[in-house]
Amino acid sequence: MDPAMQNSNPTILNVADLPTRLHPASSRKSGTYRDGILALTLSSLADPTDLALSPYESEESDGDAGLMEEPIDEQEIYDLVSTISDPEHPISLGALAVVSLPDICIRPTLPEVPSSLLRTVTVLITPTITHCSLATVIGLGVRVRLEQSLPPRFRMDVRIKEGTHSTADEVNKQLADKERVAAALENGTLMGVIAKMLETCQ
Amino acid sequence: MADPVTSSAHLQLLSDLTPPSLERTWLTAPHPRLPIVATCSSDKTVRVYSLTNFRLLSTIVGGHKRSVRTAAWKPHAQGESVLATGSFDATAGIWRRWDSYGQATDGWGLGQRDQATNNHDRAESEADEQDILRRDASNAAEDDDDEWRFAVLLDGHDSEVKSVAWSPSGMLLATCSRDKSIWIWEDLDDGDNNFETVAVMQEHEGDVKCVSWHPVEECLASASYDDTIRIWREDLDDWGQVACLRGHAGTVWFVDWEAVDNVPAGLVEETEKEAWREAGQRALSGPRLVSCSDDRTVRVWRRQPKEQAPVAGTAMPSIIRPTGMDETWEEEAVLPAVHDLAVYAVAWSKTGLLASVGADGRIVLYEERLVDVASPQPMDTEPPSSAPAVARTEWVILAALTGAHGIYEINHAAWAKRADRGRDESKEEEVLITTADDGSVKVWTVER
Numbered sequence: 001m002d003p004a005m006q007n008s009n010p011t012i013l014n015v016a017d018l019p020t021r022l023h024p025a026s027s028r029k030s031g032t033y034r035d036g037i038l039a040l041t042l043s044s045l046a047d048p049t050d051l052a053l054s055p056y057e058s059e060e061s062d063g064d065a066g067l068m069e070e071p072i073d074e075q076e077i078y079d080l081v082s083t084i085s086d087p088e089h090p091i092s093l094g095a096l097a098v099v100s101l102p103d104i105c106i107r108p109t110l111p112e113v114p115s116s117l118l119r120t121v122t123v124l125i126t127p128t129i130t131h132c133s134l135a136t137v138i139g140l141g142v143r144v145r146l147e148q149s150l151p152p153r154f155r156m157d158v159r160i161k162e163g164t165h166s167t168a169d170e171v172n173k174q175l176a177d178k179e180r181v182a183a184a185l186e187n188g189t190l191m192g193v194i195a196k197m198l199e200t201c202q
Numbered sequence: 203m204a205d206p207v208t209s210s211a212h213l214q215l216l217s218d219l220t221p222p223s224l225e226r227t228w229l230t231a232p233h234p235r236l237p238i239v240a241t242c243s244s245d246k247t248v249r250v251y252s253l254t255n256f257r258l259l260s261t262i263v264g265g266h267k268r269s270v271r272t273a274a275w276k277p278h279a280q281g282e283s284v285l286a287t288g289s290f291d292a293t294a295g296i297w298r299r300w301d302s303y304g305q306a307t308d309g310w311g312l313g314q315r316d317q318a319t320n321n322h323d324r325a326e327s328e329a330d331e332q333d334i335l336r337r338d339a340s341n342a343a344e345d346d347d348d349e350w351r352f353a354v355l356l357d358g359h360d361s362e363v364k365s366v367a368w369s370p371s372g373m374l375l376a377t378c379s380r381d382k383s384i385w386i387w388e389d390l391d392d393g394d395n396n397f398e399t400v401a402v403m404q405e406h407e408g409d410v411k412c413v414s415w416h417p418v419e420e421c422l423a424s425a426s427y428d429d430t431i432r433i434w435r436e437d438l439d440d441w442g443q444v445a446c447l448r449g450h451a452g453t454v455w456f457v458d459w460e461a462v463d464n465v466p467a468g469l470v471e472e473t474e475k476e477a478w479r480e481a482g483q484r485a486l487s488g489p490r491l492v493s494c495s496d497d498r499t500v501r502v503w504r505r506q507p508k509e510q511a512p513v514a515g516t517a518m519p520s521i522i523r524p525t526g527m528d529e530t531w532e533e534e535a536v537l538p539a540v541h542d543l544a545v546y547a548v549a550w551s552k553t554g555l556l557a558s559v560g561a562d563g564r565i566v567l568y569e570e571r572l573v574d575v576a577s578p579q580p581m582d583t584e585p586p587s588s589a590p591a592v593a594r595t596e597w598v599i600l601a602a603l604t605g606a607h608g609i610y611e612i613n614h615a616a617w618a619k620r621a622d623r624g625r626d627e628s629k630e631e632e633v634l635i636t637t638a639d640d641g642s643v644k645v646w647t648v649e650r
Contacts (some may be wrong), residue, residue: 113604116604118562152610152640153609173427173452177427177453178546178611179271179362179364179411180409182269183268183290186290
């Protein structure tokens with residue numbers, strides 16, 4: 001592809017071995033990104049399944065969430081982001097083990113407010129090489145994918161997994177900066193790259 | 203919300219501003235004189251709402267190619283309102299409109315109309331590329347006076363403009379950007395919408411998120427992605443950094459100044475207030491700063507007492523002063539921790555209350571109280587000059603509201619004079635205006 005490729009020989013996992021619930025489950029989130037970047041808030045607002053579940057939320061205050069109450073779990077997050085393509089290989093982030101199920105967690109954003117619907121989704125990213133300059137772009141792709149697919153009550157926390165990147169702090173600060181992410185979404189060049197990465201998402 | 207220390211004070215929703223933007227709103231700027239506010243939206247427009255009936259008055263469209271991130275009203279503009287906007291498109295815009303806003307009975311003087319036409323032509327010739335004076339789609343039924351004139355585009359920053367602020371006199375406009383710089387522009391007020399670049403300051407090591415002017419002096423505070431706050435003054439025609447405030451452990455999102463005559467709650471008598479000011483050498487340290495950060499804290503900063511604080515308007519520094527312009531600022535207080543996520547904005551009310559908002563959807567109100575009000579110190583003895591006894595105060599949480607805009611993050615908070623029919627005319631009431639990710643803008647009163 002590109003002669004300047006940073007990691008020309010990455011380790012690739014067999015896609016069939018990756019954990020997924022995609023095939024049996026209906027893909028109700030599918031294709032939201034096609035509506036365009038700026039439609040993300042609206043599309044998630046319009047998600048009726050999420051709001052309909054809110055009455056159950058208060059009952060899980062003891063932290064004992066059943067299947068009905070919490071339909072969006074770590075596996076679903078994994079299915080959303082593992083199908084994103086790497087910006088320099090035509091391979092998914094799941095197959096490259098850039099994202100993996102154990103490095104995803106969902107927890108209440110305001111633990112001391114049991115009635116709060118806010119949830120923080122943490123996705124730790126493991127770049128294929130420790131000096132990968134595309135780490136920021138990969139992180140942004142993951143964040144954009146989640147923002148487009150999840151209801152607005154979710155707060156995104158996309159970070160480089162500790163010890164896997166030389167400038168992790170810098171990348172993390174940028175990925176956590178709402179204003180920078182918002183501005184990136186209006187940057188046509190950058191969004192072209194992101195859109196290409198998300199093309200392979202179901 | 204639960205804070206054991208304090209009273210039954212709470213925030214009462216007065217109204218939403220309607221209709222709202224359908225996209226994220228970033229900031230709402232209250233007008234210095236009129237009961238109107240300007241709300242900046244990701245939909246590239248600015249909505250002007252009435253604080254009298256909370257309805258949309260007009261939508262300013264066409265000037266910016268990307269999100270409008272920030273806006274500020276020029277103080278002391280005569281007979282017209284002047285709004286500066288800052289956008290992710292790397293430019294700042296200046297907009298004008300003759301006053302008589304939202305008062306259908308007030309017609310326009312003929313002279314004003316002539317002038318308006320002239321400005322119209324000028325603006326058109328100056329910025330032909332801009333989609334200027336595009337009429338608000340919703341104002342077909344409105345009168346002709348619902349007209350915002352795009353005056354000029356200030357071009358210079360390399361990337362997104364994050365904040366704009368007018369100096370107290372209205373002569374200077376500060377803009378800041380992701381390009382790490384702060385620009386100071388002088389409004390030449392020559393009728394031709396000319397602005398001159400007075401200074402470009404590049405000391406910050408990251409995005410400059412916010413700029414805010416001292417309430418009476420030509421002194422600017424800035425907050426940055428580099429986790430610092432910096433203070434800037436002009437020294438013999440040269441703008442330079444006079445202090446760098448370190449303490450926050452993350453991006454500093456916002457800074458705001460205390461009112462000049464502010465005193466802690468509970469001081470009613472003028473003599474008490476005077477005693478407090480003297481005890482802390484407040485006149486020499488000047489108004490304090492409040493800041494908020496990605497580190498989830500809100501902090502109050504105070505300048506060390508300093509002789510010869512420049513006076514408003516005549517900020518000509520003395521060249522014989524040995525210490526130069528440098529100022530020493532210290533962190534006076536870290537406010538009680540409430541926020542669970544980044545704190546995006548903090549606002550200091552005229553009556554001394556602080557309000558902070560953030561990504562956790564909370565609004566938190568704080569009040570400053572004297573620690574030992576019961577035994578006021580007699581002030582007939584002179585305070586020792588070496589180690590002045592600073593009257594001790596503490597900040598308490600007055601109220602905290604979770605989910606103030608439902609599940610959405612709150613990007614901004616500002617205080618404004620209450621103007622609706624429900625106000626108590628015998629006193630000057632303030633309202634808090636909060637601006638959120640879903641486009642909603644809410645107006646609150648503080649009930650005590």
